[in-house]
Amino acid sequence: MTVVATPTDLxxxxxxxxxxxxxxxxxxxxxxVLAVMWLLPLGWSLYTALRPVESTNxxxxxxxxGAFNFDNFVTAWNQGGFSKYFWNSxxxxxxxxxxxxxxxxxxxxxxxxxxxxxxxxxxxMFTAGNLLPPQVLAAPLFQMFKHLNLPYWFSDSxxxxxxxxxxxxxxxxxxxxxxxxxxxxxxxxLSPDLTEAALVDGAGIWRQYWSVIMPLCRPxxxxxxxxxxxxxxxxxxxPLLFIQSGDRLPVTTAINNLQGVFLSNYNLLAAGATITVxxxxxxxxLLQRQFVAGLTLGSSKG
Amino acid sequence: MPTIPRKVRRLSKRDRLVLTVMVAIPTLIQLVFVWxxxxxxxxxxxxxxxxxxxxxxxxxxxxxxxxxxxxxPPFWPAVQHNVLWLVFLAVVATPLGLLLAVLLDQxxxxxxxxxxxxxxxxxxxxxxxxxxxxxxxxxxxxLLNFLLGTAGQPSAVDWFGDSNxxxxxxxxxxxxxxxxxxxxxxLAGLKGVDPSLKEAAALDxxxxxxxxxxxxxxxxxxxxxxxxVITIIESLRxxxxxxxxxxGTNGLELISALVIQNLxxxxxxxxxxxxxxxxxxxxxxVPIVFYLTRTFGKEAKES
Numbered sequence: 001m002t003v004v005a006t007p008t009d010l011x012x013x014x015x016x017x018x019x020x021x022x023x024x025x026x027x028x029x030x031x032x033v034l035a036v037m038w039l040l041p042l043g044w045s046l047y048t049a050l051r052p053v054e055s056t057n058x059x060x061x062x063x064x065x066g067a068f069n070f071d072n073f074v075t076a077w078n079q080g081g082f083s084k085y086f087w088n089s090x091x092x093x094x095x096x097x098x099x100x101x102x103x104x105x106x107x108x109x110x111x112x113x114x115x116x117x118x119x120x121x122x123x124x125m126f127t128a129g130n131l132l133p134p135q136v137l138a139a140p141l142f143q144m145f146k147h148l149n150l151p152y153w154f155s156d157s158x159x160x161x162x163x164x165x166x167x168x169x170x171x172x173x174x175x176x177x178x179x180x181x182x183x184x185x186x187x188x189x190l191s192p193d194l195t196e197a198a199l200v201d202g203a204g205i206w207r208q209y210w211s212v213i214m215p216l217c218r219p220x221x222x223x224x225x226x227x228x229x230x231x232x233x234x235x236x237x238x239p240l241l242f243i244q245s246g247d248r249l250p251v252t253t254a255i256n257n258l259q260g261v262f263l264s265n266y267n268l269l270a271a272g273a274t275i276t277v278x279x280x281x282x283x284x285x286l287l288q289r290q291f292v293a294g295l296t297l298g299s300s301k302g
Numbered sequence: 303m304p305t306i307p308r309k310v311r312r313l314s315k316r317d318r319l320v321l322t323v324m325v326a327i328p329t330l331i332q333l334v335f336v337w338x339x340x341x342x343x344x345x346x347x348x349x350x351x352x353x354x355x356x357x358x359x360x361x362x363x364x365x366x367x368x369x370x371x372x373x374x375p376p377f378w379p380a381v382q383h384n385v386l387w388l389v390f391l392a393v394v395a396t397p398l399g400l401l402l403a404v405l406l407d408q409x410x411x412x413x414x415x416x417x418x419x420x421x422x423x424x425x426x427x428x429x430x431x432x433x434x435x436x437x438x439x440x441x442x443x444x445l446l447n448f449l450l451g452t453a454g455q456p457s458a459v460d461w462f463g464d465s466n467x468x469x470x471x472x473x474x475x476x477x478x479x480x481x482x483x484x485x486x487x488x489l490a491g492l493k494g495v496d497p498s499l500k501e502a503a504a505l506d507x508x509x510x511x512x513x514x515x516x517x518x519x520x521x522x523x524x525x526x527x528x529x530x531v532i533t534i535i536e537s538l539r540x541x542x543x544x545x546x547x548x549x550g551t552n553g554l555e556l557i558s559a560l561v562i563q564n565l566x567x568x569x570x571x572x573x574x575x576x577x578x579x580x581x582x583x584x585x586x587x588v589p590i591v592f593y594l595t596r597t598f599g600k601e602a603k604e605s
Contacts, residue, residue, distance in 0.1 A: 024408065024411075027408065027410055028410065030405060031405055031410075034402070034420070035420070038420055038422075040438065040445065041438040042422070044437060061445075061448070062448035062453065106327065107329070110325045114313075114321060120598055124594055124598050125329075125332065127597070128594060131586070131589075131593070132336070132590070133535075133539045133541075133558055133586055134539070135539075135557075135561040135582060136343055136580075136582055136586065137336060137579075138565060138579065139346060139572055139575050140338070140339035140340075140342035140343050140346065140576075141335065143342075144342075169331075169335060170335050172335075173332055173334070173336050174335070176328055176332060180328070204316060204317050205317040205320045205321055206320050209324070230425060234429075235427070236427055236428065236542045236545075236546075240545075241562075241566070252429055252430065255429060255433055256545070258433070259433075259436075266443055272433075273430060273433045273434050276430055280426060281422075283425075284422070284425050291425075292421075292486060295486060296487065
């Protein structure tokens with residue numbers, strides 16, 4: 001990443017203080033120290049992961065001697081069953097994100113583009129729901145799912161427990177609030193003339209929503225979609241609560257069990273942790289702008 | 303301001319039906335999976351139940367609350383830890399994030415690289431943060447004890463295992479993630495401050511500190527409110543890190559973790575778990591209501 005100070009940057013830097021660029025040396029020292037501290041935990045994981053356990057046993061973990069290779073990653077991937085966990089994450093994340101965005105766009109359209117009585121009340125209810133600590137509703141949800149009897153061809157537990165659907169449903173319900181809030185603000189900012197024109201042309205509500213408003217919301221969907229993929233991929237709690245079979249856990253919840261699987265082989269544990277970082281890192285590098293936009297969209301109104 | 307004539311034509315029957323469905327489906331999902339369970343939590347907190355048969359639910363009055371407050375040993379430590387969590391995030395993590403934002407807002411070289419570094423932990427799940435810091439804090443092989451020169455000696459500290467220090471170790475790990483988030487929000491906030499305000503302050507002879515605290519910081523009021531709310535809610539939601547470390551026991555008790563300890567595993571005491579959940583709910587409603595009145599207060603009056 002190259003960052004070159006443009007002429008305007010330099011001009012701004014000297015604009016109101018009149019001091020020389022020298023002023024920034026102190027800033028750089030603070031930032032460098034903090035950046036190194038920030039990278040230490042991640043760097044240590046990566047460093048440990050790259051060393052075979054034989055080297056670390058012989059030379060100790062705090063050393064530079066011995067071989068470096070990717071063997072731990074291969075072993076951790078196979079022993080840890082990562083392919084299965086990643087697949088589970090996909091099964092949970094993809095439908096949750098699509099459902100969340102679709103349902104919240106319906107709700108956001110109704111509360112922002114049509115004026116009727118309970119607009120604000122519903123929007124408040126949706127926003128508040130997203131702010132609750134999940135543990136507040138854990139017990140009743142668990143019991144509701146446990147006492148809902150389902151045919152065995154549908155769920156081998158005979159209930160909603162231990163199914164992907166339980167996690168998808170609750171993830172979706174929890175995230176709809178936040179997305180509705182963000183999307184409704186976004187839709188409110190679109191000119192009312194747009195739907196007026198469509199209305200005059202005889203377009204019904206659905207046409208206004210699907211053909212007029214939705215295409216204009218693409219930037220918001222890109223940002224929210226990226227954010228929600230990360231949020232739901234990173235969700236630890238709901239699968240922990242609902243899924244009992246280890247082989248159905250998504251990767252974020254499964255790492256909790258890795259310590260047991262890898263016993264006290266820290267090299268493998270570090271490799272496992274690093275593997276789990278990779279998808280978020282890829283998304284971050286590819287879609288950093290979308291992710292940041294999503295986070296700040298949510299706070300732009302307060 | 304006259305309302306924009308939205309109702310050029312009254313909605314047709316079909317449009318009403320479409321709208322009803324558009325609102326009904328998300329609302330129903332929200333009610334069934336969020337608000338009904340919340341009400342059930344309150345209800346169950348006044349009962350005694352082992353979670354097996356619905357007909358076994360017995361009314362218990364306020365006895366669960368009495369038990370939690372008087373006879374349940376981890377409760378008060380958990381309350382203290384939640385308060386500590388809040389204070390630490392508010393006094394250390396959030397100001398650190400603000401500091402980073404202010405430093406990075408001055409158009410220095412490498413600003414984007416620094417931002418990426420400080421922001422990276424925000425992308426990680428709190429569970430993963432717990433695992434990564436466990437490797438860092440580990441007693442015999444962790445980097446921290448090597449850096450302190452205590453590794454392998456009797457004086458080596460098991461940072462996550464020692465109940466005297468583990469809450470602080472967990473808070474440092476939580477700060478690692480929270481500060482980056484706060485930095486990001488304040489960077490957006492600082493960009494939104496009108497530069498002419500700073501110039502005016504400089505013309506009036508204010509130094510950099512005065513300009514920041516008297517002019518720039520107050521101008522970021524909307525972001526400040528969001529950050530206050532996020533900080534409080536994060537401290538109430540804290541769960542994943544301590545659960546990954548030791549399931550929220552031995553020095554790491556938090557109300558959220560106690561809720562779960564009472565719900566899963568043998569001898570489920572749904573009533574006690576629900577009483578704890580209700581306590582957590584009541585505390586959470588304070589920042590939530592504050593935020594909602596700030597955000598929707600004006601609109602609610604208009605409509």
